[in-house]
Structure formats: structure tokens, C-alpha cells
Amino acid sequence: MDLLSGLNSAQRQAVTAGNGPVLVLAGPGSGKTRVLTHRAAYLVGHVAVPPYRIMAVTFTNKAAREMRGRIETVLGGSLRGLTIGTFHSICARLLRREAAHLPVTSDFVIFDESDQVALAKQALRDLDLDEKQYRPQSMLNAISKAKNELITPEAFRAETYFAEIAGRVYARYQALLHENNALDFDDLLMGIVMLFDDHPDVLAKYQQQYEHILVDEFQDTNTAQYAMLRQLAAVNRNLFAVGDVDQAIYRWRGADYRNVHRFQDDHPDALTVLLEQNYRSTQTILDAAMAVIDRNPNRTRKSLFTERGHGERLTVYEAYNEDEEAQFVVETIATLTMQDGLSPGECAVMYRTNAQSRAVEDAFIRAGLPYRLVGATRFYARREIKDLLAYLRLVHNPADSVSLARVLNVPPRGIGPKTIEALQACAAANGVPMGDILRGLGQEPPAEVQLAVTGKALKALADFGRQLNYWHTARAELSVVQLMDVILDQIGYHNYLNDGTDEGLDRWDNVVELRGVAAESPDAHLTGFLEEVSLVSDVDNLAEDGQAPTLLTLHAAKGLEFPVVFILGLDDGILPHQRSFDDPEQMAEERRLMYVGLTRAKDRLYLLRAFRRTQYGESDVSQPSRFLEDIPDHLVAGHTPRRTGRKANVASAYARATTWDGGSKPAAAQPVVLRFRTGQRVNHSSFGEGIVIESKASGGDEIVSIAFEAVGLKRLAASMANLELLEG
DNA sequence: ATAAAGTGACTTTTT
DNA sequence: GTCACTTTAT
Numbered sequence: 143m144d145l146l147s148g149l150n151s152a153q154r155q156a157v158t159a160g161n162g163p164v165l166v167l168a169g170p171g172s173g174k175t176r177v178l179t180h181r182a183a184y185l186v187g188h189v190a191v192p193p194y195r196i197m198a199v200t201f202t203n204k205a206a207r208e209m210r211g212r213i214e215t216v217l218g219g220s221l222r223g224l225t226i227g228t229f230h231s232i233c234a235r236l237l238r239r240e241a242a243h244l245p246v247t248s249d250f251v252i253f254d255e256s257d258q259v260a261l262a263k264q265a266l267r268d269l270d271l272d273e274k275q276y277r278p279q280s281m282l283n284a285i286s287k288a289k290n291e292l293i294t295p296e297a298f299r300a301e302t303y304f305a306e307i308a309g310r311v312y313a314r315y316q317a318l319l320h321e322n323n324a325l326d327f328d329d330l331l332m333g334i335v336m337l338f339d340d341h342p343d344v345l346a347k348y349q350q351q352y353e354h355i356l357v358d359e360f361q362d363t364n365t366a367q368y369a370m371l372r373q374l375a376a377v378n379r380n381l382f383a384v385g386d387v388d389q390a391i392y393r394w395r396g397a398d399y400r401n402v403h404r405f406q407d408d409h410p411d412a413l414t415v416l417l418e419q420n421y422r423s424t425q426t427i428l429d430a431a432m433a434v435i436d437r438n439p440n441r442t443r444k445s446l447f448t449e450r451g452h453g454e455r456l457t458v459y460e461a462y463n464e465d466e467e468a469q470f471v472v473e474t475i476a477t478l479t480m481q482d483g484l485s486p487g488e489c490a491v492m493y494r495t496n497a498q499s500r501a502v503e504d505a506f507i508r509a510g511l512p513y514r515l516v517g518a519t520r521f522y523a524r525r526e527i528k529d530l531l532a533y534l535r536l537v538h539n540p541a542d543s544v545s546l547a548r549v550l551n552v553p554p555r556g557i558g559p560k561t562i563e564a565l566q567a568c569a570a571a572n573g574v575p576m577g578d579i580l581r582g583l584g585q586e587p588p589a590e591v592q593l594a595v596t597g598k599a600l601k602a603l604a605d606f607g608r609q610l611n612y613w614h615t616a617r618a619e620l621s622v623v624q625l626m627d628v629i630l631d632q633i634g635y636h637n638y639l640n641d642g643t644d645e646g647l648d649r650w651d652n653v654v655e656l657r658g659v660a661a662e663s664p665d666a667h668l669t670g671f672l673e674e675v676s677l678v679s680d681v682d683n684l685a686e687d688g689q690a691p692t693l694l695t696l697h698a699a700k701g702l703e704f705p706v707v708f709i710l711g712l713d714d715g716i717l718p719h720q721r722s723f724d725d726p727e728q729m730a731e732e733r734r735l736m737y738v739g740l741t742r743a744k745d746r747l748y749l750l751r752a753f754r755r756t757q758y759g760e761s762d763v764s765q766p767s768r769f770l771e772d773i774p775d776h777l778v779a780g781h782t783p784r785r786t787g788r789k790a791n792v793a794s795a796y797a798r799a800t801t802w803d804g805g806s807k808p809a810a811a812q813p814v815v816l817r818f819r820t821g822q823r824v825n826h827s828s829f830g831e832g833i834v835i836e837s838k839a840s841g842g843d844e845i846v847s848i849a850f851e852a853v854g855l856k857r858l859a860a861s862m863a864n865l866e867l868l869e870g
Numbered sequence: 871a872t873a874a875a876g877t878g879a880c881t882t883t884t885t
Numbered sequence: 886g887t888c889a890c891t892t893t894a895t
Contacts, residue, residue: 201884230885759886
């Protein structure tokens, strides 16, 4: 039947597999999504499995959306009842349904990273721990790691002093989450596994319902996710997993590609299908990618092949610095567009770290060309978006004290830290959330509370409480958009953002954009809207019809493909990243990251590096990436001198730089007159007297290092610090 | 209660 | 260099 007609034999074998566990090891571009969607369609269309008995799990909403669409296309009908979504969204849905067994109610909110930090800080304060000494972020890392490994606060075992502290913070943090009627991302996964463990009847219900479970990107599952899959598939044993250990790049997030091997150990009878034929790249690109990945130890070799022919050889280019590296990208894209009739949207620029995007953005801006940037400051992490969402979450769940603390004085309404402290104390004394105290104050007549706050501040609190009450009541009859408008209007948010700067205008645009998100689903209720926005990521919003080149990290590039790919920063220390040098496991992951990048390209691949690179404000000479050395010479064309002398490179780079932009370079060469010299005595208004150790120009300012008698060595910007030159 | 100055961190970040 | 955050000065 035509459902199978477009598949090669390996793909067909996987799609039509009978009952029992199936593991599909799919190389890049081998049609793994195709296999997954056709498998689902096959089950529904051929085996007559009702859609509601299938669960398909992905890691991103985008992947889930696409899969649903593609299954529907193959089947030519809608798939009502099919459970398809990310691990997190599916878990959230199930947890809400089974909330009776949870420490939170069914309308719990999901705390994101910054909420988590706020809560971790609170936990540290509650335990009288110094947040300088125990950084909230490292506490959260430990907590997240524990949750991914399904370790509860009670089961948390401390071997070290740090872990002992982390364990205590974990317990307090968890209690705070529940007080806020909130769960974090990791709780969604661990919560499900615990729920299933503690309530076999609940588990049995879902085990029966889900006759088939399909999983994408299986190499990226963590312990909790794997445990959940095992639980659900324990009875029917129809677990269909697709993955590629060579594309495992999320170890640092708790993912463990060894789950692929575990799957084979746990299911000795599993049908394993290897997909090696590539439908994306030229053979040259595949050969380069294999040359890189084959150096990783302990892996089963895959022989990727294509029928697309050899295509063009790769271009390796060594630029003088990151600006020239970016310039090369812009120029090359311009040339390809004009000479080869390529659309700029078919090009992607990939890099290891977000910081690298700046030079590229600058180059595009200088050339007056548009680009699309994925990631960086994520939309939902922006201050204005978080503010507005915090308001909505507070209206939805007055117990959410993290959101309350965020918006209590935003925009400023005369509620300072003293007042907040008093409110917190009052809430703690009465054992109720701060939101309830506020709403009590906003009642007519105000509720009686013991609150150490004076007239003006008290009025501010009561006013805010009144607004909160109003919104809380109004939320039932207003749409999300209407509620947003009411809140924005009443708090004067537009006015607050509009501070006359361009940034203020941008921020308001973002607010309008969020309003647009809400307007897209006018019938959605507040709960649904909040859940949707708390589970989205940036890649989810990457439009398909882009006319401009895409700038993104290698991590964000996974799962995507582009006719032309530029990989930047092939320097030792960047890719592979410095932090992976002393850990072979991490180094192997860097190599996989490179592999992922290489295999995104369909036709052309450009590998770039810079001889000199400015990082953290310091310019340093760098060595070529060791991965670059692994690519055989015969796959490379247009090799700029790489192992030849550095001087020639520098000279040619300068020559190019001058011919390209006759003087339009950014004002890096602004002369700075140095006022201070080593050995001079100076006086600073607060640090007192000291001796100048060093003075140099940097970033258009004079940076002076001074050894102060009272406070030791400091680095100050001469234009900022009020330095007085003393005699001597 | 804000604004300016100083400090310190800084890889990636599917949800 | 840039961001977030804290301390200090107004």
C-alpha cells in the first residue's frame, strides 16, 4: 500500500515491525522522523490500533506538532485522541489529571529557571545559608541532577559537605515549591515516575490505555524519562524508540545516551534496525562527518551513504579575527545569492556559544542584510514578558509568591524592601501565602492583620490587593487577551516601559507579541495559556519560511537541515570547548556536537576559524580545532593557509580588511589618552589611597589597576572612577 | 526610592 | 565585553 511505497527496506522493516520492542538506530538525515510518523500511521491504518491507544513522545513542541501534521497527512484524516507531545507536556497533562495523589492541586503552575533561582535563594535564606558561598545555581544543578536520577529529598545521600548542604536546600526548596502550588520541569518527570510507583492502579490504567509508545531522540532521555517509558511499556512491551547515540549532546542536562544500550539489555528480544542511507547530504559531507565521529571511542561504526553524489568539497577558512570570520560569512552568502541564485534563507550560521553571534550580527547589520537569530535572550526570559506572565500567574494562583515578589513593585508603586519584608513576616506568622494577606487588605472592609507597615506603604499594599481581587474575579469572564489588556492598562505598563529609549520600544513590542500569542487561541483558558507558554522554547518558534540566514548554536541546530552551513569558531577552546578538555566524556560530546553541525548541511559546508579571538574583553591567539585536523584533505577545497606561517595570514587578512570596508570598521581604534602611569599614587573616594600597577586602553576607556592600601587590588575605568592623582 | 558605581561570573539550555 | 546583581551615594 502507498503508506509503505516511499520507504527503503530498512525503514519498511521498522515501520511494519510486529509487536514487541523496536530500536531504530538512525543516522542523520536517514528519515527517522519519516519512520516514526509512518509507524504511527501504519499502526492506525493497517493494524487498526485506535489513535487514543498510542503515545508519541518528542523533546520539542515543534517536533510534536510536525509529527502530528505528518501522520495526519499520511493517513489523510485527523487523529483525535492520539497522545502526542513532549515528555514534559504529556507528564503535565497526566499529573493534572491525577493531581489528587500529588502535593499540589490540579491547577499547579510550572516554575521556569528564573523562578527556580528565586526559590532556591529563598530556601538558602530560610536555612540561614550564605548565597555567596552556596550559589543558588549550583544548588539547583544538584537538585536537578537528583530529580533526573529520581532521588527524592529523603533519599538524597550526602557524601560531601557540599552535598550535605545541597540536600538540605533540596528539601526546603521542594517544600517551597509545594507551598507555591508549583512544580519545576524536573518534577513533571519525576512526579510521574513516583506516582506510577506509588499507585499501581493508576499505572495499570495507563499501561492498558497505551498499547503503543513511540519515542523520538531516544539518546537524549534521562533516567527519569527512561523509567517512565519502562513503566508504561511494561505490560504491552510495544516500545518503539528511535535515536542516534552519535547525536547525543545533552549529557549536561542529565541525558544519558547509554539508555540506548540499556534498552537493548532490558529488551534482549528487541528488533534493532539500522538506518544508514542518508537523504540529506552529499557524500563529501558525510565522509567529513564520519571522519570526525569515528575518532570517538567505544562506538558502533555506522557507514553513512547517499545516492546524491559527491557534490562540492568543503571550504576551510582561517580568518584573522572573529570580525573577519563574520565578514567572510556575509560575503560568501552575498556571493552565493547573486551568483548561484541561492536564497539567503537556505543558509545557516552555527556556533558553539551564543556570545559568538555578536560578531556575526554586527557584520550583517553593517552590510545592511537581515538575519534571524535563534536563542540568545529567549523571548520568554525577557524581563517584560516575565513581568506580564507573573501578573497572569498571580491572578491565576494567588499563592504564587515568586510571581508576587516579582511584580509587587513593578511598575514602582511605593512598596520597598522593608514593606515586602514585613509582608513576608506577616504571611509566615499566619501560615498563609502573601497573596492572601494582600487580597485581605484589599477587601472592604480590610481584613485585620498584624502588619508592621505604616500609612503610605499600607495604602499601596491595600490598593494592590484591591486590584488583585478585581482581576481574580474578572478572570472568569474575560479572555486571556482581555485580562491582559485590563492589567496592562491598570498598572500603566506601557508608560512604565516607554522611557524614551529604543530598548523601551522593543520591550513594548515584545509585550504586544505576547498579547498576539494569547490572541491566537481566543478560547483558551488562563490555565491552558500559562501551561503553553511555560513549556515553549525558542526553536519552537523558528518560522519555516525564512528569507534571511539563520544564526543559531550547534545545540539549537539539531534536527534541522540547510543547503548551506557555516560552522564558526573551529578553534581549540571554542569547539571543542575549553571546559571539556579534562574530561574524555565531555570531549566525546564536543565531537558529537561537531558531528551534528556537519550533518546539518545538504550541499555546502564552510568551516571557519579565527587566528585571534576576543573573549571576555581579552584578545588571544588560538590554535585550530583538533576536529579540523581529522577531516581528510581530499574533502577540502579552498583551503586558506592553515599550517603555513602566521604572518602571511595576518598580512592577507589585513589586506582583505582594507579592501572590503575602506574605513567603515567600527570605532575600535578610538585613541585613548592614558592619564595614569605605573607607580603613581592615587586617591579614590571610597577605596582611599593606592598605587597604580598598570594602566591600559581597553574598550575606548582607560583601565587602571590599582593596589589600594585598604582594599587591595582593583581594576577601575578611569572615566568612571573618580581618581585623584597624588603628588610623588 | 532611585541612580550610579562597583563586583563577579561567564558553555550548551529540547522543557 | 556584557549582564545581573549589590553596594553606595543622592
